[in-house]
Amino acid sequence: MFDFVRRNTKFFAAPLFLLIIVAFVMVGVDGYKGFITKGASVATVDGKSITQEEWDQAHKNEVDRIRASGVNVDPKLLESEKAKQATLDQLIQAKLVQAYIQRNHLATTDARLAGELQKIPVIASLKKADGTLDYDKYKQLLAAQGLTPTAFEAQFRNELTGRQVFAALAASDFLVKSNAQLAWQAYGQQREVELQYFDPKDYLSKVSVTDAEAKAYFDAHNENFKSEEKVDVEYLLLSADAIAKQVVISDAELKDYYEKNASQLASKEERRASHILIAADKDLPSAEREKVKAKALGILNQVKSNTSSFAKLAKQYSDDPGSASKGGDLDFFARGAMVKSFEDAVFSMEKGKISDLIATDYGFHIIQLTDIKKPSVPSLESMRAKLEKELRSALAQKKFAEMAEILASSVYEEPDSYVGAAKKLAINPVRVSGLVNLAGSTQDAVAGNQKVRDWIFGNAATVKTNSEPIDLSPTQIVSVRVLAHSPSVPLDYSQAKSEVYKLLANQKASVLARDAANAKAIFLGQKDDRIGSTVTVSRASKDLPEVVKDAVMRVSTAKLPAIQKVDLPQGGGAVVVVRKILEAPSNAGGSNRVAQARLAAEGDAFYQSLKTEFKVSTKK
Template sequence: MFDTIRHHKKYLMGFLMILIIPSFVLFGIEGYSRFNEGGDAVATVDGHKIKKVEWDQAHQQESQRLRQAMPQLDAKLLDSDEARYATLERLVRQRVLAAAAADLHLYTSDTRLARDLQQNEAIASLRKADGSLDVEVYRQLLARQGLTPEGFEASVRADLSQRQVIQGLLASGFATGELANVSLNAFFERREARVALFNSGDFASRVNPSDAEIEAYYNANTAQFQAPEQVDVEYLVLDAAALEKTIALNEADVRAYYEQNAARLAGEEERRASHILLNVAPSASAADKAAVRQKADALLAELRKDPKRFAALAKANSQDPGSAERGGDLDFFGRGAMVKPFEDAVYSLKKGQISDVVESDFGFHIIQLTDIKSPPKRSFDEVRAQLEADLKKQQAQRQFAEAADVFSNTVYEQADSLQAAADRLKLKVQTAQGLQRQGLAGTVLANERLLAAIFSPESVSSKRNTEAVETGASQLTAARVVKHSPAHTLALADVRETVRAKLIAQRATELAKAEGEKQLQAGKSGGEVAGLGPALTLSRATPQNQLAGVLNAALSADPKQLPAWIGVNLPDRGYAVVKVEKVLPAEARPAAQVAREVQQYNQWWASAEGQAYYELLKARHKAVIKVAKPVAPAAGEVR
């Protein structure tokens, strides 16, 4: 909501990795039992260990999911220590929430589970022409992930139960407008400051290293001049998306599918109803409930005699404040909008009919169906493109399921070449040269599991096919190393210019820092500071093109000790001297913008309350991470 967030991406990245990336993986870990063999414990929850092998697999699955969702994502981000630690934190969070859900007796009903599975796109794509689930393909799809339908559904049920632990708190958290405005005004507070920037590039001409100095730098920093390990590979991809493009449909099949799905394609029928509600508290005694039921039966008897009095009796008797004044009218709604007993009754009535007394969690209802809105049937030509796309996807999924076993078995049984599998399934063997461990972004060769298989000692030494690895949704890949080049230090003669450039950059940065510190002392002593620019009004909303370290230094200065002189070390850039002269209040903003900011602040507040509650749960369930948290590099060292 705030434009300034764009200028603070580096600081927010770790926060986003934890809060935004979903913890639930579609084809996740079936259970914890398979990880009980060996491995060091990297964390514990309630005394139960999370072992390194489990952490590795969880990170591998999360990385694979993210690469599929964002093919252009830099693989280095996922391979970093920070990303791996974030995976471990999510794994611990999952265990803590599971323990809390068990303590609170939170449970996901079969109805809630079924609704979630119906909304799953991967499962929806497995439906046959008549709308029923292709159970065999469903089982095969899960089996390739090492799962059974029962295990997968249990993991989904557990995930839904765990979400309930904190969701209620997040939905109810809010902060008062006064508190929000105090924080927001501080956030948008401005500083008037002057900046002197000493760029390392301006000092480069003063550095002229000798051959001996270049050689000494090279010898002391050989790790910077490594040729990375590389392989040339052949690889073969079996992809449902590619199969889909080869499918030719029969006209009769498309028309049959249209007739079977005409109602679904038209959209959902909506119904309009009115009701009279007599509330009953869940904790009411049997006698109290019977008394309310008796009153409902009496009202129903009156309505049976004169249905035209429904609106009048609803106004006089209904305890639903939202509809009573409208004669009980609930307007149009579709399936899933009402509690099940109410919905079942509405969809069993004909227009104008009045139901028997219906009991729900809210009490007793008397319902009248007042209107039915059926969507118009769409013509075959209107929906033909959608029908063909659905049918092709379904057939491609079936073909993929049938070919997957052939693919996996052939690359394993004839491991000296991928050509046999390619010939059998009419696929093309592809090649890549100079592949490194970070992979090739935007391709299957960015998949972490596939890269691990390619660079495994066995694949490198034997030049045999890897196993078939799932590199995407309905996508299998196998590869074979053709040539391997181990990592090695490049000769000085080959990298002399690079070494010289690095040495010059290092020395120039040191000179820039020395000059900046000299000018900082001059400023603190009341002298002139060379290069001090004009006064700028800085804020998080208007950074005036200043570097993040400079902006943070200016906004962090103690307002009680002005003017303030601050030195900022800018790694690889040089040094900055900042003189903060005034503190200015936040600029006036339109009322609509302030309202949006307060709304955003409330979301932050709710997230903070949720995090605080989670920290309480961590302590309650004795959650301990035994791995040191990586230290992120500082954006700018302030003095």
């Protein structure tokens, strides 16, 4: 038991501490250094703005949190527009809840705040021997996250108040168990079906388009045929990664960095101990706990009378299944791996000594310290690669910040050229020719960035002056300039002819494909033939077009086989034949999933009502 808890301490503590950090997606001590217009508003909630700066800082914090959690995520996904929009949605939701709390005068008492803080393992572990909080360590813990006690407690108080809102929402939801089970059966039901698709491209060879048809269609829809808006641009990109590749580190610099960080590089002192646990839950009545303590004292006397019998007595009496079979051995561990009272005893003992009884929430422990592994500092050579990488990154970030200031001032001092900025920064501008509009694409990652495209195709498209520095990521800043702009203009028939022919051919082929699907469905209704491939479909299926899945699950199964013809949104059609109904797979948590889905829907409805009540608007 104790060995299991010790080995899984981080597993239990990390998610709880992560909950604290999530609450601070909008909090940070260091001001954001982005080169954007600080007052730019991207959304308003109840008349209060969410600025571009606040959004960027929140997303940076969220990305940092995800990376710190150890989750392996593609960096491109973290910086995608979808991910950034999710952060903005979180900000809006947080502002909505805060507005609701203020309007309804909700609050969390000091007593509840203190009680909830003490439930957080990493904070509870900071208690001193007399039960009071070690405030210095508490401040150090928060400082490591860029927080102060005042900011942390204020935000945590807001989070607790927000929990009250959703606790009340959850309490108001009532779902009869039988209804939940019925809903799960309906949701989880599967259907064995045959599928056959009719793709328009398979019918292209059977259609033809005359010039008269094409000309008539063009004349009726000529407003739909326009050239793409295009621009030629050049940009000046400042990248911390590129700077890092140019950083040269001397042996003297590396040695100095090594010596300054030696204490952090040193391994922690580790101790090896064995223990005998006589289990006694902390909630046991005092009289029963005293009986267990008396038993433990008896075993302690046996151990002290013959220290060589420790392993034998551990196998005989210890209630810790993880270590009893090994004679109580817990192997080596450093500080922070055990509960505090146990750890304090181990790290105050001399090698070979036996402790007195040590009480914890698990019971009473008899400890024998079997070995001590003193901390050691790895050599410079063994750490060279790691230290060079760290130092190079640190120097590159410093240089990046300095060069960012130069870029910011240079693009304003010489607004219609990058000659001066490029010379000062020793980087060459990049020219991108024929960058297409938002609906198009480009092979250039910088020119394809949504922030860059927004600037290019906004009111700056014809300005031909340097843009303000645009923050692409924490390590990339760019200024972009339009060299030439070709607006979208109507095409004449000769220019649009090939596109019109292709469009009409696809339309005709789609009609043939849908007619073929309809004929097949009618034929199957008269003759029970097998078609296509057999698949099992449920509402959770992800490998089918939504319209096909919806048709399969909606068709009446009063008489089987049930046949349904489906028009596909991209053209063509499909025929589905439901052959068999399969009950929902057994799932003990199915009812809970239904309840959770209902609660999620309630929460979404609550947010939607708040959006109406507090008037949310977005500019992105």
